[in-house]
Amino acid sequence: MNADPIIVETTRRIFQDLGDPQTINNTDNTKWRVPLWNALVEAGLTLAWCSEESGGAGASMADGFAIQRVVGEFATPIPLAETLLAGWLLDQARIKAPPGPMTVVPVNDRSHINLTDAGILNGIVERVPFARETEHLVALSNSSDGPKIAMVQRVACGIAPGQNLAGEPRDRVSFNAVKPIHMSSPSTPFNPIRLKLMGAVMRTVQMTGAIETMLNMCIAYTQERVAFGRPIAKFQVIQHNLAVMGGEFAAALAATGAAEGAIMRDPSFGDEVVMNVASAKIRVGEAANEASAIAHQLHGAIGFTQEHILHRFSHRLWSWRDEYDSEANWAVLLGKAVAARGPDEMWPNITAA
Amino acid sequence: MTGKIAFDPVRLPAEAEALRIEVRDFLRDEIQAGNYRPHVGDGFDRAFSCKVGAKGWIGMTWPKKYGGQQRSHLERYVVTEEFLVAGAPTKAHFTADRQSGPVLLKYASESLKRTILPSITRGECSFAIGMSEPDSGSDLFAAKTRADKCDQGWRINGRKVWTSFAHHADYMIALLRTSDATKENRRHGLTQFLVDMKTPGITVSPIINSAGQHDFNEVIFEDVILSEDRVLGDVDMAWKQATAELAFERSGPERFLENIYVLTELIRVLGPQPDQRGTEGLGRLVAQLHTLRQMSISVAGMLSAGKEPSLEAAVVKDVGTNWEQQLPNCARNLASFVNDDGNNRGRFDELIENATIMAPKYTIQGGTREILRSIIARGLGLR
Numbered sequence: 001m002n003a004d005p006i007i008v009e010t011t012r013r014i015f016q017d018l019g020d021p022q023t024i025n026n027t028d029n030t031k032w033r034v035p036l037w038n039a040l041v042e043a044g045l046t047l048a049w050c051s052e053e054s055g056g057a058g059a060s061m062a063d064g065f066a067i068q069r070v071v072g073e074f075a076t077p078i079p080l081a082e083t084l085l086a087g088w089l090l091d092q093a094r095i096k097a098p099p100g101p102m103t104v105v106p107v108n109d110r111s112h113i114n115l116t117d118a119g120i121l122n123g124i125v126e127r128v129p130f131a132r133e134t135e136h137l138v139a140l141s142n143s144s145d146g147p148k149i150a151m152v153q154r155v156a157c158g159i160a161p162g163q164n165l166a167g168e169p170r171d172r173v174s175f176n177a178v179k180p181i182h183m184s185s186p187s188t189p190f191n192p193i194r195l196k197l198m199g200a201v202m203r204t205v206q207m208t209g210a211i212e213t214m215l216n217m218c219i220a221y222t223q224e225r226v227a228f229g230r231p232i233a234k235f236q237v238i239q240h241n242l243a244v245m246g247g248e249f250a251a252a253l254a255a256t257g258a259a260e261g262a263i264m265r266d267p268s269f270g271d272e273v274v275m276n277v278a279s280a281k282i283r284v285g286e287a288a289n290e291a292s293a294i295a296h297q298l299h300g301a302i303g304f305t306q307e308h309i310l311h312r313f314s315h316r317l318w319s320w321r322d323e324y325d326s327e328a329n330w331a332v333l334l335g336k337a338v339a340a341r342g343p344d345e346m347w348p349n350i351t352a353a
Numbered sequence: 354m355t356g357k358i359a360f361d362p363v364r365l366p367a368e369a370e371a372l373r374i375e376v377r378d379f380l381r382d383e384i385q386a387g388n389y390r391p392h393v394g395d396g397f398d399r400a401f402s403c404k405v406g407a408k409g410w411i412g413m414t415w416p417k418k419y420g421g422q423q424r425s426h427l428e429r430y431v432v433t434e435e436f437l438v439a440g441a442p443t444k445a446h447f448t449a450d451r452q453s454g455p456v457l458l459k460y461a462s463e464s465l466k467r468t469i470l471p472s473i474t475r476g477e478c479s480f481a482i483g484m485s486e487p488d489s490g491s492d493l494f495a496a497k498t499r500a501d502k503c504d505q506g507w508r509i510n511g512r513k514v515w516t517s518f519a520h521h522a523d524y525m526i527a528l529l530r531t532s533d534a535t536k537e538n539r540r541h542g543l544t545q546f547l548v549d550m551k552t553p554g555i556t557v558s559p560i561i562n563s564a565g566q567h568d569f570n571e572v573i574f575e576d577v578i579l580s581e582d583r584v585l586g587d588v589d590m591a592w593k594q595a596t597a598e599l600a601f602e603r604s605g606p607e608r609f610l611e612n613i614y615v616l617t618e619l620i621r622v623l624g625p626q627p628d629q630r631g632t633e634g635l636g637r638l639v640a641q642l643h644t645l646r647q648m649s650i651s652v653a654g655m656l657s658a659g660k661e662p663s664l665e666a667a668v669v670k671d672v673g674t675n676w677e678q679q680l681p682n683c684a685r686n687l688a689s690f691v692n693d694d695g696n697n698r699g700r701f702d703e704l705i706e707n708a709t710i711m712a713p714k715y716t717i718q719g720g721t722r723e724i725l726r727s728i729i730a731r732g733l734g735l736r
Contacts, residue, residue, distance in 0.1 A: 331636030
């Protein structure tokens with residue numbers, strides 16, 4: 001199932017008008033943020049994954065992934081992808097989504113939020129995306145009664161600012177006996193790995209968008225830039241670097257499409273989803289690495305300046321590789337499963353995925 | 354965004370998955386009966402090809418009136434990948450199935466189609482591709498082997514090299530010079546011909562490859578006479594005919610599964626609980642393979658849907674052949690800490706040696722890496 005082209009085009013147009021990377025790069029204030037966010041809210045994009053009963057747009061999974069990809073295409077530091085994910089998580093427990101930006105905790109297996117029997121949240125989560133710029137956090141918490149989904153106000157949490165290497169907020173959030181404003185069990189059995197898988201696909205989708213923009217920047221720049229008397233795109237070594245980058249983008253596109261497709265086919269997030277998402281996070285992370293290196297090489301010193309927007313993409317790619325677990329983390333998860341099943345099951349597992 | 358590269362997510366249809374089970378059963382029975390040894394030998398086994406033909410798995414997308422089954426490209430995809438993974442000897446029919454048959458379907462006369470295509474589908478008729486020459490490899494349009502008009506039709510003189518399995522082939526589809534290139538178009542002047550390898554004047558001599566195997570040949574043409582009906586397509590216009598077929602040739606699973614046994618044997622040698630390094634390396638290889646397969650299936654799906662994904666096909670071959678080329682070295686490193694007596698280590702080492710020796714060819718055959726990258730760059734909009 002493909003995304004609705006109207007939704008994709010609307011999202012792109014809003015970002016082109018109000019979230020242009022060069023404009024944001026040129027300014028040292030954050031005045032662009034409110035008009036951009038308001039336009040996204042008005043278009044119903046922020047809560048695309050919430051059902052209409054929960055106050056959302058009730059859009060398809062494909063639509064939401066497509067919106068997240070546009071965030072990557074523009075490398076805009078705004079918690080749209082995270083708000084979509086938060087809305088999705090709330091929807092799993094039929095909790096009505098609030099307006100305003102949200103983020104999601106935990107962000108990996110290494111931190112936990114516990115819910116006491118009295119309904120109080122405790123825990124510390126490192127590197128929470130955009131926490132300080134949100135109004136609400138949605139927590140997947142552990143309780144004696146299984147996983148619970150809780151919505152808390154940001155002001156109820158302790159926030160210590162931090163950032164990723166792209167300068168996006170990645171804050172330490174402390175839940176010290178925080179009382180959620182809404183809390184509920186998921187409406188269907190919910191293995192916590194689902195959140196990690198959705199988070200990984202979110203970053204994978206964003207990385208694919210960012211790689212595509214970098215590729216297009218490189219195609220344009222190498223045809224403009226003249227050296228040794230001709231555009232550098234005329235040199236075979238430049239063409240071949242671009243071809244390699246095109247191959248990496250192609251791999252990212254195919255891997256991401258497969259992961260999205262697996263989630264859309266299997267809402268219970270079975271083995272097929274794990275295989276496809278793990279593969280995508282690994283392969284797209286590798287593509288991000290290779291594509292960023294080539295994009296910087298092709299742009300020369302100009303691309304290594306604050307003024308040029310290339311870093312907005314490469315820096316995010318380098319951060320997103322690690323978020324929701326790195327290539328190595330996912331490779332160990334996948335490798336363990338492959339080794340345990342043995343040599344004769346490797347191919348049947350690939351064809352079944 | 355410009356959207357120059359597209360990989361539509363494609364799922365194999367249920368009938369293709371049903372066929373997969375049938376193919377796996379057939380291959381398992383063949384191996385158990387000792388009819389072939391997986392991944393061993395030169396892969397040319399006409400008796401095996403005849404059995405495949407009897408199953409209806411050669412030329413399976415072609416019209417029934419020419420011996421085909423009119424099945425989909427995605428079904429053919431499944432057959433191809435299962436044969437590769439099972440290390441089956443398909444060389445006696447694969448060239449005709451993938452390339453030569455489709456060329457004949459498009460350009461040969463009705464009577465040639467009626468004669469030759471059914472014998473291909475029965476596994477009885479092998480093809481070779483006569484493209485490269487001593488001074489024309491990647492620079493295909495520099496081909497000099499001539500076909501000149503004569504009373505009986507065409508007279509061929511010249512030399513083709515690196516012609517795989519010409520020593521077994523019944524026919525060759527040869528790219529021959531019928532006119533000089535023009536100033537405006539250096540690709541002009543080449544024509545495709547169907548050559549019966551039994552025609553007088555053809556000499557085939559072996560060129561032994563660096564693995565010590567006889568696969569390549571040199572094919573010399575001395576006053577070889579071909580009748581007029583052996584011209585495939587328009588005289589001097591072969592350059593226009595090549596492009597569509599290349600998408601099929603470049604994007605298939607044979608572009609990343611030729612040495613897949615290396616990965617299987619790596620899993621065997623690492624055992625059920627490898628060290629962290631082996632585990633991580635294995636996970637990456639499987640992720641890369643799975644992604645390549647998704648890319649390749651996507652191209653097959655787009656071809657089936659009547660699209661022309663030539664850029665994507667070139668990408669699959671470039672990324673795929675680089676991957677399979679690096680696979681033996683990757684596996685060798687990941688297995689470095691396995692004990693000498695562990696998990697059949699000796700057999701693994703032997704297979705890795707063979708795979709290492711074969712690896713250079715993947716990025717040369719069927720369009721070099723350099724040619725592919727130039728094609729991809731052009732596809733991306735560079736001139």
